Amino acid sequence: MPELPDVEGFRAVLDSCGRGHRVRRVEVRDAGVLRGVTARRLRQVVEGSRFGRPRRHGKLLVAPVGEGPALVWHFGMTGELVSAAAQDPLDRYDRIVLTLDGERQLRYRDQRKLQGVQLAEGPEAVERMLAGLGPDALGVARPDFLALLAGRRGAVKGVLMDQSAIAGLGNLLCDEILWRGRVVPARRARDLGEDEARRVFTAMRRVLDASRRAARVPPRRTWLTGHRDDPDPTCPRCGTALRSDRTSGRRTVWCPRCQH
DNA sequence: ATACCTCCCTGTGGGC
DNA sequence: TGCCCACAGGGAGGTA
Missing domain, CATH: 3.20.190.10 (MutM-like, N-terminal)
Known part of the structure; x- marks a missing residue:
């Protein structure tokens, strides 16, 4: 949880x-x-x-x-x-x-x-x-966030999950943020364009704000999280069947149409 | 730096 | 019904 x-x-x-x-x-x-x-x-x-x-x-x-x-x-x-x-x-x-x-x-x-x-x-x-933790996800400034992504070769989801890079994001939040920011979780972090990285940052802020008010990642039907446990989950934005795989040992869900 | 594996715990749900 | 396995919103530690 x-x-x-x-x-x-x-x-x-x-x-x-x-x-x-x-x-x-x-x-x-x-x-x-x-x-x-x-x-x-x-x-x-x-x-x-x-x-x-x-x-x-x-x-x-x-x-x-x-x-x-x-x-x-x-x-x-x-x-x-x-x-x-x-x-x-x-x-x-x-x-x-x-x-x-x-x-x-x-x-x-x-x-x-x-x-x-x-x-x-x-x-x-x-x-x-x-000491081993990165800046808190709620407090990290945008320039620092962008620099962090630009310096990492690994998958963007892996970077967001890495507590020594940014502290506080878990599996559900990461999938939700990347879905909202329209970025494929497996994309190499440093390969993201400036606009894409900014979208991820904005998505993180929005998702965290709403989640904090609910004291959880809310399983709303307008969010990805509200669909990930469906038998045949579809994207709440475009209706496309969601994809699901395992990256760095964790289940990852994303929309092959909305996210690039 | 990164990907992958195992381990730490307990419970649940599916397949046989 | 029982059994076994995979899986689950966590992370650490070891290996290549």
């Missing part, structure tokens, strides 16, 4: 339910989601501390706890952060439950446990965790 818009939604949950509140109890129900930290250490640092203002970079959510340390979440394919009341029944995939003052709970729910949560002991550790 989680790409930039989803994580932005989790940030909002944390901001409205967690920020300024003290963590009374940390319950690690499945240590399989802990990355580089033990349940014991997590409890030590987090219990009794207050959540600060959360921030997001790409698909990472950084949640300061107390003075210095921070929880750094990566949601993988199936992770989510939900707010619940203490008496709400647990979901079988609730891996970590944080009980706040006032009995509100923040629950880290994740079926597949492909990623998880790290504990940064201080600001330097947070920076190290973000």
Whole structure:
């Protein structure tokens, strides 16, 4: 699930339910989601501390706890952060439950446990965790974006997917952006004309804006995403049968008529 | 720099 | 019905 818009939604949950509140109890129900930290250490640092203002970079959510340390979440394919009341029944995939003052709970729910949560002991550790990421897709300036594409030999979709190039775009967003920008995903990034690269940038902004409002890539019928799971998917713009293949190990859907 | 492979996890849906 | 495989909106690490 989680790409930039989803994580932005989790940030909002944390901001409205967690920020300024003290963590009374940390319950690690499945240590399989802990990355580089033990349940014991997590409890030590987090219990009794207050959540600060959360921030997001790409698909990472950084949640300061107390003075210095921070929880750094990566949601993988199936992770989510939900707010619940203490008496709400647990979901079988609730891996970590944080009980706040006032009995509100923040629950880290994740079926597949492909990623998880790290504990940064201080600001330097947070920076190290973000160090490998490119600029956030919501904040990257157009000239930088164009330069990025111009410098890469690989497929444009691969560049957009590469978190060290641009942070935050996942498989669905990339397909949606390239469909909207009318560029074939397999095109070499540096071979795009100026106008094509600009179209991709504009499409990225539009798609991200709308997705952020929905806290997901909305499966609208006017979008490519609303059709990719149909039995015989067709392009919502021109009605042509959509093509589908596998590039860099990920399913890729595009319109052979609209995209060049 | 890039393409490809395997692995990390769990569940689902299709084919036999 | 059971079994096995491919696949899924994530990424890391290794190889050529």
